[in-house]
Amino acid sequence: MFKVLVSDPISDMGIQQLMDAQDISVDKKPGLSEDELVAIIGQYDALLVRSQTRVTERVMEAGKQLKVVGRAGVGVDNIDLEAATQRGIIVINAPDGNTITTCEHTFAMMMAVARHIPQAYLKTVGGVWDRKSFVGVELRNKVLGVLGMGRIGSEVAKRAKAFGMEIMGYDPFLTEERAEKMGIKLSSVEDIVRNADFMTVHTPLTPETRHMIGKAQFEIMKPGMRIVNCARGGIIDEYALVEAVDQGIVAGAAFDVFEVEPPTEDHPFLKHPKIIVTPHLGASTVEAQENVAIDVSEQVLHILRNEPFRNAVNMPPIPADVLNKLQPYFSLGERLGSFIAQLTEGAVEEITVSYSGDVADVDTQPLTRHIVKGILSHHLGSEQVNLVNSMHLAKQRGLNIVTQKSNAAKGFTNLLSVTLRTKKEERLVAGTLLNGYGARIVQIDKFPVDVAPEGNLILVSHNDKPGIIGRVGTLLGSNDVNIATMQVGRKIVGGAAIMVLTVDKGVPKNVLTDFAQLPDINNAKEIILF
Numbered sequence: 001m002f003k004v005l006v007s008d009p010i011s012d013m014g015i016q017q018l019m020d021a022q023d024i025s026v027d028k029k030p031g032l033s034e035d036e037l038v039a040i041i042g043q044y045d046a047l048l049v050r051s052q053t054r055v056t057e058r059v060m061e062a063g064k065q066l067k068v069v070g071r072a073g074v075g076v077d078n079i080d081l082e083a084a085t086q087r088g089i090i091v092i093n094a095p096d097g098n099t100i101t102t103c104e105h106t107f108a109m110m111m112a113v114a115r116h117i118p119q120a121y122l123k124t125v126g127g128v129w130d131r132k133s134f135v136g137v138e139l140r141n142k143v144l145g146v147l148g149m150g151r152i153g154s155e156v157a158k159r160a161k162a163f164g165m166e167i168m169g170y171d172p173f174l175t176e177e178r179a180e181k182m183g184i185k186l187s188s189v190e191d192i193v194r195n196a197d198f199m200t201v202h203t204p205l206t207p208e209t210r211h212m213i214g215k216a217q218f219e220i221m222k223p224g225m226r227i228v229n230c231a232r233g234g235i236i237d238e239y240a241l242v243e244a245v246d247q248g249i250v251a252g253a254a255f256d257v258f259e260v261e262p263p264t265e266d267h268p269f270l271k272h273p274k275i276i277v278t279p280h281l282g283a284s285t286v287e288a289q290e291n292v293a294i295d296v297s298e299q300v301l302h303i304l305r306n307e308p309f310r311n312a313v314n315m316p317p318i319p320a321d322v323l324n325k326l327q328p329y330f331s332l333g334e335r336l337g338s339f340i341a342q343l344t345e346g347a348v349e350e351i352t353v354s355y356s357g358d359v360a361d362v363d364t365q366p367l368t369r370h371i372v373k374g375i376l377s378h379h380l381g382s383e384q385v386n387l388v389n390s391m392h393l394a395k396q397r398g399l400n401i402v403t404q405k406s407n408a409a410k411g412f413t414n415l416l417s418v419t420l421r422t423k424k425e426e427r428l429v430a431g432t433l434l435n436g437y438g439a440r441i442v443q444i445d446k447f448p449v450d451v452a453p454e455g456n457l458i459l460v461s462h463n464d465k466p467g468i469i470g471r472v473g474t475l476l477g478s479n480d481v482n483i484a485t486m487q488v489g490r491k492i493v494g495g496a497a498i499m500v501l502t503v504d505k506g507v508p509k510n511v512l513t514d515f516a517q518l519p520d521i522n523n524a525k526e527i528i529l530f
């Protein structure tokens with residue numbers, strides 16, 4: 001039974017499918033402090049949050065069973081991604097479900113600031129009929145600057161056109177071609193600051209976007225600018241903004257988000273006549289909350305059940321065409337990694353992965369992850385290593401990972417070969433998928449073989465002399481170990497050779513030592529592949 005903790009208010013429409021699942025139990029405990037969360041997180045396999053819960057390194061550390069943190073929304077700046085990755089905890093979000101809702105809130109804020117709606121409302125319900133103080137401006141024929149042209153920014157730009165606005169857009173990933181297609185002007189931050197009448201930000205909060213609109217930008221800003229922030233507090237420097245409003249540079253601002261949430265009572269926005277605010281409501285519609293809750297719950301369910309999932313934030317996504325090509329090799333890759341790690345002695349220094357055949361045509365990094373996972377699981381324990389942290393752990397340990405590619409696959413459609421260099425030696429294993437036979441190991445060091453990579457294997461290195469097979473059979477037989485398959489490989493007659501046996505059960509340690517006592521046998525190693 002998997003235990004899921006929901007620590008923020010998340011729509012029941014999504015949680016329901018978790019509650020309905022036979023293998024899941026759900027606890028809803030919104031509003032926990034960090035200490036309270038740390039105290040209980042150890043018993044949970046999954047944590048579901050929105051933006052309130054801070055999933056800190058302490059929380060991750062205490063989450064000994066934690067496999068996934070699901071964010072019902074987009075921004076993951078409340079989650080310590082580095083701490084999660086280090087511990088192999090998958091972080092996923094629900095990036096699509098609240099795009100339109102947040103875009104619409106941005107418009108609500110833009111129109112509210114253009115027409116002084118909150119201020120006028122307050123006066124009217126207070127009994128004052130004041131029509132003079134609230135003369136607004138039209139959106140039509142105004143220039144809107146959009147910083148961050150991702151999902152939300154693009155939707156904002158689309159709708160702004162319906163209002164007759166001219167749009168300037170900035171995003172490091174926005175190409176001239178796409179800008180033209182969208183009918184917007186590709187611009188720099190400075191262009192926007194100098195020329196726009198309205199400005200709205202839709203980037204994540206990163207070290208790069210933090211205070212991207214600050215004192216320096218307000219100094220060159222077109223007077224009369226109106227600014228909206230429905231993305232993240234901190235993208236616009238709050239104190240520099242207040243100053244710019246007071247100096248008459250900024251005519252009005254509408255903020256849904258704050259650098260610290262909730263803001264303290266004395267926050268300068270809260271009583272400012274030209275700044276309007278909402279309490280981080282961008283994603284708060286019935287529709288968006290259902291969308292993100294359903295989406296994130298579905299993915300959490302997949303992760304807990306070890307099924308394919310999407311929207312991992314701390315793992316690069318795999319495009320469908322790449323996945324189609326690589327997926328059949330994932331299990332083989334992991335087994336080759338495990339095989340070579342068990343075979344090799346000494347501290348690992350370098351892993352070389354060679355891809356030949358048409359797998360080499362795509363980005364093979366996802367497959368390398370599986371191979372590295374196989375290798376590290378042997379050394380660090382399979383509990384510690386997974387696909388999220390395998391590359392990270394390798395890097396942390398200073399392992400050099402070399403990838404080689406070639407189109408010639410030595411007679412196979414595709415060939416994966418893994419070489420492990422340790423302080424003591426360098427060993428190689430290669431494998432492929434054979435039509436109708438499945439995964440096979442086809443080379444060990446310099447010897448060609450044909451072995452299924454599964455079960456209990458014994459790898460014997462010996463001299464190519466008559467009588468060896470008989471001696472090995474007798475030794476195993478007298479220890480009640482049944483041989484299922486046997487393969488012998490050599491390069492030249494009478495030279496060095498290897499024998500790979502598949503046996504029906506684990507081999508006692510003393511039997512392995514006995515191998516080396518037999519004439520012409522150098523050593524024997526047991527390799528277990530699950």
Ligand SMILES: NC(=O)C1=CN([C@@H]2O[C@H](COP(=O)(O)OP(=O)(O)OC[C@H]3O[C@@H](n4cnc5c(N)ncnc54)[C@H](O)[C@@H]3O)[C@@H](O)[C@H]2O)C=CC1
Pocket residue numbers: 073074075076095098099102147148149150151152153170171172173202203204205208209230231232256257280281282283284
């Ligand atoms: N107020 C609220 O309740 C909500 C806020 N948000 C926030 O809105 C923001 C945007 O969300 P989406 O559009 O879904 O994300 P997205 O990932 O689709 O778009 C973000 C865009 O920002 C761009 N970007 C990154 N660094 C940049 C920089 N230095 N300058 C300009 N552009 C930069 C990226 O290239 C990307 O295109 C996020 O921070 C998210 O957390 C999202 C939903 C609700």
Ligand SMILES: O=C(O)C(=O)COP(=O)(O)O
Pocket residue numbers: 050051052072073074075076098280281282283284
């Ligand atoms: O999705 C996002 O990034 C948001 O900011 C929405 O936050 P919330 O889920 O409403 O706490």
